Amino acid sequence: MFVIVYWFFLLCFSITCLIFVVRLFLHRTALIYVVRRWGEWVEDRVHVHQHFKVPEFNDSTHQENQFYRRVSLYVNSLASIEDSDFTNLFSGKKPNDILLSLDDRQPIHDVFLGARVSWINEIERDDHHKNHAVSRRSFVLRIKKKDKRRILKPYLQHIHTVSDDIEQRRKELKIHHHSNGKWKSVPFNHPASFDSLVIDADLKTKIRHDLETFLKSKQYYHKLGRVWKRSYLLYGPSGTGKSSFISATANLLNYDVYNVNLSQTIDDADLNMLLLQTTSKSLIVVEDLDRYVSERSRSPITSSGLLNFMDGILNFQDERIMIFTMNAKDGIDSDLLRPGRVDMHIYFPMCDFNSFKNLANNYLGVKDHKLFPQVEEIFQSGATMSPAEISELMLVNRSSPSRALKSLISALQSNSRNGGKVAARLSDSVASSPAPPSVVEEAGGAAWKETVPKEFRKLYGLLRLKSCKRPGSLDHDSELMDQ
Numbered sequence: 001m002f003v004i005v006y007w008f009f010l011l012c013f014s015i016t017c018l019i020f021v022v023r024l025f026l027h028r029t030a031l032i033y034v035v036r037r038w039g040e041w042v043e044d045r046v047h048v049h050q051h052f053k054v055p056e057f058n059d060s061t062h063q064e065n066q067f068y069r070r071v072s073l074y075v076n077s078l079a080s081i082e083d084s085d086f087t088n089l090f091s092g093k094k095p096n097d098i099l100l101s102l103d104d105r106q107p108i109h110d111v112f113l114g115a116r117v118s119w120i121n122e123i124e125r126d127d128h129h130k131n132h133a134v135s136r137r138s139f140v141l142r143i144k145k146k147d148k149r150r151i152l153k154p155y156l157q158h159i160h161t162v163s164d165d166i167e168q169r170r171k172e173l174k175i176h177h178h179s180n181g182k183w184k185s186v187p188f189n190h191p192a193s194f195d196s197l198v199i200d201a202d203l204k205t206k207i208r209h210d211l212e213t214f215l216k217s218k219q220y221y222h223k224l225g226r227v228w229k230r231s232y233l234l235y236g237p238s239g240t241g242k243s244s245f246i247s248a249t250a251n252l253l254n255y256d257v258y259n260v261n262l263s264q265t266i267d268d269a270d271l272n273m274l275l276l277q278t279t280s281k282s283l284i285v286v287e288d289l290d291r292y293v294s295e296r297s298r299s300p301i302t303s304s305g306l307l308n309f310m311d312g313i314l315n316f317q318d319e320r321i322m323i324f325t326m327n328a329k330d331g332i333d334s335d336l337l338r339p340g341r342v343d344m345h346i347y348f349p350m351c352d353f354n355s356f357k358n359l360a361n362n363y364l365g366v367k368d369h370k371l372f373p374q375v376e377e378i379f380q381s382g383a384t385m386s387p388a389e390i391s392e393l394m395l396v397n398r399s400s401p402s403r404a405l406k407s408l409i410s411a412l413q414s415n416s417r418n419g420g421k422v423a424a425r426l427s428d429s430v431a432s433s434p435a436p437p438s439v440v441e442e443a444g445g446a447a448w449k450e451t452v453p454k455e456f457r458k459l460y461g462l463l464r465l466k467s468c469k470r471p472g473s474l475d476h477d478s479e480l481m482d483q
């Protein structure tokens with residue numbers, strides 16, 4: 001009995017060692033790839049496949065096949081390209097960017113909804129084409145017959161979505177300005193990013209989330225019969241980051257910027273034409289809307305022309321984001337900012353101690369300093385400056401954080417001593433401080449009361465009571481209206 005058990009354990013041990021050695025050998029010598037390939041070959045033999053060819057050019061018209069371009073982008077973005085036997089390397093548009101591209105006649109595998117498919121990029125020579133030889137490229141999709149019905153349509157749709165996304169990310173951004181009713185563009189290279197923007201962290205997350213949700217909501221907007229656009233109002237004193245926010249949003253979404261200058265002598269028709277000429281996936285920006293409104297009597301643009309422009313009624317189905325900026329909301333016609341026309345109101349406050357600490361970290365690389373308590377005390381006494389002024393001071397004194405902080409302390413002290421500039425700024429900030437839902441409820445006005453059910457209004461009232469007025473806050477009213 002003992003001998004049988006002994007031999008049994010010895011056999012198990014020997015088999016385990018053998019498996020271990022074989023695996024090690026296969027991995028070390030890369031023979032594992034050969035074995036896998038055999039496995040795939042065998043699996044391929046036992047299935048019936050169907051092939052779909054995507055030629056680079058349309059045979060009859062010799063026009064470029066747009067789907068070939070999409071497939072090429074998609075295939076070259078697959079992670080499995082790194083396992084391909086032969087891949088080309090190209091430099092991308094951005095520095096240090098290396099792009100991989102599949103070489104001719106190289107197969108590449110992909111998995112979609114649990115089904116394994118493969119692509120191969122073929123190249124055929126046509127020696128009889130008008131007396132000279134031409135190469136015809138194509139991608140061929142190989143898919144198991146049993147999977148075709150289940151995955152083909154969603155897979156092609158998936159290729160569309162992914163390639164759109166890649167194109168969007170690779171696009172070179174432009175900023176457009178208009179003169180004489182025509183857009184002129186220059187490359188947009190502003191480095192602003194959401195990370196360097198100093199605003200309340202929760203607010204930043206909410207805005208990012210709102211933008212991302214908007215981008216994914218095409219079907220939803222269309223189902224509701226609404227123009228697929230989102231509008232933001234940025235308001236707050238000068239130098240608090242409104243324009244930086246616009247640049248950061250353009251960089252985040254990779255959207256072109258169209259800067260609409262309402263003070264130029266344009267009329268309603270020009271404004272409509274300008275809007276029609278904007279492309280999708282763009283930010284349409286109107287800076288200093290309050291200044292324009294106060295000077296409106298001298299402008300050829302009518303009130304309804306402006307409202308139609310803000311509603312984007314001429315642009316169906318396109319993906320646009322509109323951003324309006326102003327220093328203060330008071331005195332602005334409530335219809336102009338009503339929910340639906342402007343979806344979200346974002347307040348940009350003057351600096352407080354928290355924002356100051358973020359700026360000090362960004363500009364001076366200091367998270368803490370012995371002068372911080374003194375700075376905090378001055379902020380608590382009510383003195384303040386705009387992020388633009390503070391960042392400028394820090395930039396000039398960036399070689400010495402102590403010097404930067406001392407200059408800031410004396411600037412804050414002198415501001416609060418003479419009360420002038422700061423007092424003005426403070427009153428500005430208080431006057432335009434966020435009054436989240438209440439202001440917009442007025443803006444929604446009677447129409448809102450007519451169209452929104454009573455229960456909803458009650459809930460809305462409760463939320464209003466709970467919302468607290470914080471600097472850097474967000475008016476959620478319009479979010480609610482959208483739901």
Ligand SMILES: Nc1ncnc2c1ncn2[C@@H]1O[C@H](COP(=O)(O)OP(=O)(O)OP(=O)(O)O)[C@@H](O)[C@H]1O
Nearest residue numbers: 196197198237238239240241242243244387388391
């Ligand atoms: N919140 C902020 N976070 C980081 N930097 C800021 C912020 N606000 C202002 N700055 C700095 O100040 C500079 C000017 O800010 P910006 O032009 O965005 O202000 P603004 O609110 O648009 O002012 P204005 O109302 O005068 O147009 C920016 O380039 C940036 O360096």
Ligand SMILES: [Mg+2]
Nearest residue numbers: 242243244287
């Ligand atoms: Mg600005």
